[in-house]
Amino acid sequence: MSAVLSDRSDRAAGRRAGSARRPLLGRFAHGYVAPAALLVAGLLYAPFLWTAYLSLTRYDGLESPEWVGLRNFARLLGDPALLTSVRNTLIWVAGTMLLPVGVGLLVAVLSYDIRGGAWFRLPFMLPYALSGAGLAVVWSPILSHDGIANRLLGVDTAFLQVAPHNTLAMLLVWTWQQVGVNTLLFVVGLQSIPKEPVEAARIDGASGWRLFRHVIWPLMAPLTAVVVGLALVASLKTFDIVWVMTQGGPGRNSETLAVTMYRDTFVASEYGYGSAVAVLLTVVTGLASYLYLRRQVR
Template sequence: MASNATQMLSPEVMRMAQARERSSAWQQTRVAWIFIAPAVIMVTIFLLTPVVFNVILSFTKWRKFTGLDQFAGFANYQRLFVVPYFSEALGNTALWVVGAIIFPLALGLGLALLLRNIPFQETFKSLYFLPKVLAPTAVGAIWYYVYAPHGVINSAVSGLTGSEFDFGWIFVPETVTLSIIFTFVWQTVGITMVLLLLGLAAIPRDPLEAARVDGASQWQIFRHIIWPLLMPTVLVVTILNVAAGFTTFDLLWVMASSYPGKRTLSLAVYMYYESFSNGAWAYGSAVAVVLGGMVITVSAALAVVQSRVEKSIR
């Protein structure tokens, strides 16, 4: 009899248990939304809404305070392929991105490998990291006088050669972009080094010790063990540097303020120049859409590569 009663009550008990589980799940979901709602609202107001407005703006004829209500279609985007300044800015941006990937990563990795097992490691890390603490505008102002016609570099060359050396490093198109990239590398190599040091510290010791016991050289250990295990960190650093290379503005604007063709230094500078100096806000918005699309595309591709690398390591 007791067994029959238990069997008769089991469906009701199960329904009550399921109801309690659904209620608990709903309460947890509600609490989660209460906590994330402020962040969602802030992102929507200050990020998503301006992005959507910017995309809409790029299809209008808005110039200064007129033309917002006039539809222009793809005219602003077609203009990108006609104006020569855009192609120059695009080429310089590509140079910036390549420089932001190669030089900070190569120097940061070299410093990380050198500093991980030496005395006074923390002191050296602090010295190399110090430029990152400075604001880009301050770095630009400092290096402007380093590259000036009578600045540090020209004065040093004049002292070594014994003759007057007066070269405009940031006043001629042949060297202006490379000079500012060098300044960017000087400021960012410290944070790249720190991130790579963290990645090196996370590599397990057992494979390294086993490789040494088997007689592997330092290059073989680096190539076959350290580098594959360090790849996730390398890709994170690459994504950060790519985004910085695409969007760097303040350093360029401060250092090349006297350069005649400064609007072509990068797409970010070109966008600012057309929007605020030239008053072509709709056209500047089209440049911003193209720049944002490039950043998203490259970052997404690197994220996919990072995901595959992490899966292969596991």
């Protein structure tokens, strides 16, 4: 009986000691999180809610918003310019998965385990220092009708004037910039792979493509999910390179959803309709990210 009472008293003393060591954490845990939560709410959620409200109005930026309900979204369904921007956005998504991510993985694998691999990767890293607008300024004269590209290739191609060639040309420029950062991320993933499984596979006779396909690639799956997720979001909101190189033209045949949103809002001064496009872009980006992350978790 005395042993049981002693054990109970020891546990009670332990609980009192634990609560004495963490009094503030238990009492004010929500208080520590509240400033960060309020900051996030103020910077992210409040502007989105305001945009969602404007998408249900007719607003030119000067007069008071006029409530129109879902008319802006109904207009979206019949807008041919929106269909074109959706097509171009899908091209950007597919191209980003194949080119910047695929080429980045290839460069990382080929340069990882060789002497001087870091110097081999350096030329791919340098373009990432440029902004999207700077990138467009550099490449616009190169891809123009009388630019260097036509002279070197000996062709007479309007790279930026004909759809979908203009979107594909800008996608190649985007690849030139983005390969470097994807290569760096994949190299980090290769460095984090345990050596034991790779060495065991080599002892069993695996090498080359078989070693990469069945051992290295599965071990890199977590980092690959991160790289693809970042590339997916970046491609969905492509704006600066398209706006500087073509401004969505000629006409509106190279617009992406982000460019359509900008043009309708700030060029045409249709803030309500532009906000509807912004809400659509947010929903598409959030849904695509959710579906991708859910599949990766499974």
